[in-house]
Amino acid sequence: MDDIIVDFIEKPELENAVLIEGLPGVGNVGKLAVEHLIDEIDAEKFAEIHSLHFPPQVLVDEDGLSKLVNNRMYYKKGVGLDDIDLVFLTGDYQGMTPQGQYQLTDRILSISKELGVETVFSLGGYSHGDIVDKPEVLGAATTSEKIEEMKQLGVKFSEEHPSSGIIGASGLLLGLGDKLYDMTGICLMGETSGYFVDPGAARAVLKKLMKYLGEEISYEKLDEKAEEVEELTSKVKDMGGMQQQEAGGEDLSYIG
Amino acid sequence: MDDIIVDFIEKPELENAVLIEGLPGVGNVGKLAVEHLIDEIDAEKFAEIHSLHFPPQVLVDEDGLSKLVNNRMYYKKGVGLDDIDLVFLTGDYQGMTPQGQYQLTDRILSISKELGVETVFSLGGYSHGDIVDKPEVLGAATTSEKIEEMKQLGVKFSEEHPSSGIIGASGLLLGLGDKLYDMTGICLMGETSGYFVDPGAARAVLKKLMKYLGEEISYEKLDEKAEEVEELTSKVKDMGGMQQQEAGGEDLSYIG
Amino acid sequence: MDDIIVDFIEKPELENAVLIEGLPGVGNVGKLAVEHLIDEIDAEKFAEIHSLHFPPQVLVDEDGLSKLVNNRMYYKKGVGLDDIDLVFLTGDYQGMTPQGQYQLTDRILSISKELGVETVFSLGGYSHGDIVDKPEVLGAATTSEKIEEMKQLGVKFSEEHPSSGIIGASGLLLGLGDKLYDMTGICLMGETSGYFVDPGAARAVLKKLMKYLGEEISYEKLDEKAEEVEELTSKVKDMGGMQQQEAGGEDLSYIG
Amino acid sequence: MDDIIVDFIEKPELENAVLIEGLPGVGNVGKLAVEHLIDEIDAEKFAEIHSLHFPPQVLVDEDGLSKLVNNRMYYKKGVGLDDIDLVFLTGDYQGMTPQGQYQLTDRILSISKELGVETVFSLGGYSHGDIVDKPEVLGAATTSEKIEEMKQLGVKFSEEHPSSGIIGASGLLLGLGDKLYDMTGICLMGETSGYFVDPGAARAVLKKLMKYLGEEISYEKLDEKAEEVEELTSKVKDMGGMQQQEAGGEDLSYIG
Structure with a gap:
């Protein structure tokens, strides 16, 4: 089999489009954000990506139906004040090895380029090791x-983290997009404890993105999820709070 | 050398055949089940598969004869009420890396497709972390x-495990079979503690499969093996029972 | 660069030759044995093998000269009563991954076949986890x-280890030699504690091999090395002996 | 994408040139030395190297600008008494796997050969496990x-370390340069504790190199950095000194 298999459901014709990535990562912030956005603006799935760079695994849903793990791409035309065409990337896993990460990201960018993508937003979490009440959104960009x-x-923008980096798909989309595909890239990272999935951080990231796009959406479902998680974290707080994670808080904290 | 080398002893001509997989895994349930079935219905070996995705190892039998580790395929024509043609896959190891798992499973499916296989059963164990008296059989399927x-x-079928998955060959045979080879797949997993090889779970899985095929076989040899293991586990129980495994019991428990 | 680079110093013309392998492994038994034999019968180096399957490393000798890690092949014509042509394989490392092991072994066998090799002896150690006074030699073979x-x-020959295997080059030379190159293979493993390099086990293995070849050599240098190590081990014994290694003694003990 | 992507800014024409490597490693000695030298003699960047053998990562600078991790090559013509043409290699990471190390080093050497490089200096640290007051410079070479x-x-030159090796790019540049590209190679390693980045060891290494090149440079910036680190280490010393690292100090100590 080919290392990466792309099944197109359709090939949308887009112009000056924006790719928005949210794959699993710290606090699952990016994935939560992109999946919420796909739902809210009713984006259309147009491609499924399978690869031997993903784990050898099927997921099983509540009915017992199995499904090979994959990445998925969606699109929505004419969003926001400027009628921007959007492309979305989400999925079950990131590539499992550095080489898999590079090959998958390169393929995603190649598909995106062909569709007319010129700008990439990668969404992720920024881990603190401490519970965050009002998550800020940190950024990095190629220009x-x-x-x-x-x-x-x-x-x-992170004056306090001069040597930090962004690891994984969120980083590579900026790096390879800039280097090989002449795309402008922005990474938005929501502050998160890193201990739980964090719909609150996803909401913070989405709010900045929607402001940029000039579009309004409902955050109700994210808020509901956030409340559930908050109940959990408040119990933990009552039990004496959480200790700061040792190390890691500095250099590896941007993991997308 | 090629990454995967297939030596055909013969190429059986089959119709609407069913592939039944049992490779090493949790409790060795799948391997025990398929090897027992091959013996009981006297299936014929038709192919050996060697690969650099297996460990660099020979096994040595009790006479001192060495044999390169491999996977093996067998067949039996006209089994059960509906005269179903069966193909079997068992072996010493699964592929050692995710990429090896994908490549090997793809090759097995490609061989099977050529032989006329349209349905895949993958057999495995479902680990509880606790000793099971009457093992149930859990399932997942592509339709x-x-x-x-x-x-x-x-x-x-597992309402209580909505986000679970099946990892390894048992999962991939369903996932890739469905995606690339238009095959219907069913995974049958016998409940097992995960601490010992479990002929009892293998028997439970086989019983469901034989009911489906409309064929009867003897379980005597599996029962004998099960008794030996039971003696062992009852000693452990007397020593104060076994503690539940931490974590793992939820999301990774379907490992095939 | 190619994954494996073979530099021939010469291409000896041999007949019905025997390949004798001794690469680093348990107790360094195989390497000690083959290097001693190469010295004693004054064999000629005819090929150096470099590969990205070896560690990215140079060794530095006592003068400060660096040398890229490699495997080396030697030959000696007309040894023993039957004038047997011998080929030797030794080196600094085995391949670092399963795939590297397969690819390197396959290349060695392909070179050997071309030179006229029909029989392979792989030499190694068999780890006990306990100090051995009179090491026995265990065997495995393809016929x-x-x-x-x-x-x-x-x-x-090991009635007591029915399910054991031989891992690494010593195993693969038998397995792939038999499977792909129609060669007969024999593995000789000297009993060893596994704690130290073991010239005594190397001597035991060599004695059997020389008996087979009908040739006599001096073991003086191995005996000297063995004495040095023995001084060390007797000190350890005085300190209260060595505890049996947990597990491992059964199934992984044949590591070549 | 290709495994290794080389972007040439220009292709300098050099004669009988010397390649000087300083990639991240023990005490970051090599990287500190080469980056200091590039600054001091105002060398020109002529190539950037990206590869899936590097981590899937962008670095983010203090303004928030992201940059895909890479290796970089510089040159400077006519340095020292003999007007030697110099080529420099530095970067964010070494290759992450043995195979990546081999492939990247081979490509660097191939580029260098084409530019006219005949001699390679690889600079690195030699770890003691103890704090060093006056770091010596240890060497290894191909002739x-x-x-x-x-x-x-x-x-x-290390009479006391007969079996030691040099691991990583510093070692491979000598080994592959000698084996495949007919280049003479010298490795210079500054003694360092291995606990901190060590500008003092970088200075010691550079001094030997500049003596060889017959060129003088200022070490002011390295001295400033060294003082900062020294403040740190003297605090540690006050706290009772540092224990010798167990093992490692012997055979793995040459890590470049």
């Missing part, structure tokens, strides 16, 4: 112009 | 029709 | 004829 | 002539 634009929306 | 059919035979 | 022949020389 | 030449400059 100074985008950094300025994002600052206007209240995204923080 | 709702097969799920209904299996429910009629008393196979349980 | 019953060779097993009988070896039994005549006092090599033990 | 006796270079060893003699280096001894004249006060480089130590």
Whole structure:
């Protein structure tokens, strides 16, 4: 079999499109955000990606139906004030090896380029090791112009983390997109404890993104999920709080 | 050398055949079941598969004869009320890496397709972390029709494990068979403690499969093995029982 | 670069030759034995093998000269009563991954076949976890004829280890040699504690091999090394002996 | 994507050039030394190397700009008394797997050969496990002539470490350069504790190299960095000194 197999359901025709990635990662922030957005704006699935870079695994749903783990791409035309065409990437797993990460990201970017994508947003979590009440959104980008634009929306840029990096798909989409596909990239990372899935951080990230796109959506379902998690975390707090994670808080904290 | 080397002893001509897989895994349930079935219905070996995805190892038998580790395929024509042609897959190891798992499973399916296989049963164990007296058989399948059919035979489908998956060859045979080879797949998993090889769970799985095939076999040899293991486990029980495994019991418990 | 690079110094013309392998492994038994034999019968180096399956490393000798890690092949014509042509394989490392092991062994066998090799001896250690006074030599082979022949020389065949295997180059040379190159293979393993390099076990293995070849050599240098190690081990014994290794003694003990 | 992507900014024309490598490693000695030298003699960047053998990661600078991790090559013509052309290799990471190390080093050497490189200096650290006041510089080389030449400059060659090796890019550049590209190689390793980045060891290594090149540079910036680190280490010393690392100090200590 080929290392990566892409099944197209359709090939949408888009213009000057924006790719928005949310794959599993710290606090599952990116995946929660993108899946919520796909639901809210009713985006259409157009491709499934299977690969031997994913785990050899099927997922089983509540009825007992099995499904090979995959990544999925969706699109929605004409979103927001400027009628922006959007492409979405989410899925069950990221590539399991560095080489798998590079090969998968390169393929995603190649597909996106062909569809007309010129800008990439990668969404993820930024782990604190401490529970966060009002999560801020930290950013990184491939151009100074985008950094300025994002600052206007209240995204923080990390003077305090000069040597930090972004590991995984969120990082590579920026790096390879810039290097090989002439795309502008922005990474938005929601502050999160890193202990739980974090719908609150996903909401914070989405709010910045929607402001950028000039589109409004409901956050009700994310809020409900956030409340469930909050009940959990408040119990933990009552039990004496959470200790700071040792190390890791500095250099590896940007894991997308 | 090629990554995968298939030596055909013969190429059986089959019709609408069923592939039944039992490779090493949790409690060795699948391997025990398939090897017992091969013996009982006197199936014929038709292919040996060697691969650099297996460990670099020879096994040595009690006479001192060495044999390169492999997977093996067998067949038996006209089994059960409906004269079903069966193909079997068993072996010494599963592929050692995710990529090896994908490549080997793809090759097995490709061989099976050529032989006329249209349905795949993968057999495995479902680990509890606790000793099981009367093992149930849990299922997963690629179609709702097969799920209904299996429910009629008393196979349980896992409402309580919505996000679980099946890892390894048992999962991939369903996933890739469905995706790339247009095959229907069913996975049958016998409940097992996960601490010992479990001929009792293998028997439970086989019973469901034989009911489906409409064929009767003797379970004597499995029962003898089960008794030996039971002596062992009862000693452990006397020593104060076994503690539940931490974690793992939820999400990774379907390991085939 | 190619995955495996073979530099031939010369291409010896041999007939019905015997390949004798001794790469690093348990107690370094195989490597000690083959290097001693190469020295004693003054064999000629004819090939160096470099590969990205070896560690990315140079060794530095006592003068400060660096040398890329490699495997090396030697030959000696007309050894013993029957004028047997011998080929030797030794080196700094075995392949670092299963795939590397398969690819390297396959290449060695392909080179050997071309040179006229028909029989392979792989030499290694068999770990006990306990200090051994008079090491026995255990064997495995690809044919019953060779097993009988070896039994005549006092090599033990392991009724007590029915499910054991031989891992690494020593195992693969038998397995792939038999499967792909129509070669007869014999593995000789010297009993060893597994705690130290073991020239005594190497000597025991060599004695059986030389008896087979009908050739006599001096063991003086091995005996000197053995004495040095013995001083060390007797100190350990005085300190209260060595505890049996847990597990491992059964199934993984044949590691070549 | 290709496994290794080389972007040339320009292709300098050099003669009888010397490649000087300093990638991350023990005490970051090599990287500190080469980056300092690049700054001091104002070398020009001419190539960037991206690869799936590096981690899937972007680095983020203090402004929030992201950059795909890479290796970088620089050059400077006519350095020192003999107008030597220099090529430099530094970067964010070494290859992450043995195979990646081999492939990347081979590509670097192939590029260097084409540019006219005939000699390779690899710079690194030599870990003691103890804090070093006056770091010595240890060497290894591919020819006796270079060893003699280096001894004249006060480089130590390691009679006390006969079986040691140099692991990683620093080792492979010598090994593959010698084997495949007919280049002479010298490795210079600064003594270092291995606990901290060590600008002092980098300075010691650079001093030997500059003596060889017949060029003088300022070490002010390295001295400043060294002082900062020294403040740190003296605090540690006050707290009771540092225990010797167990093992490791012997055979793995040459890690470049």
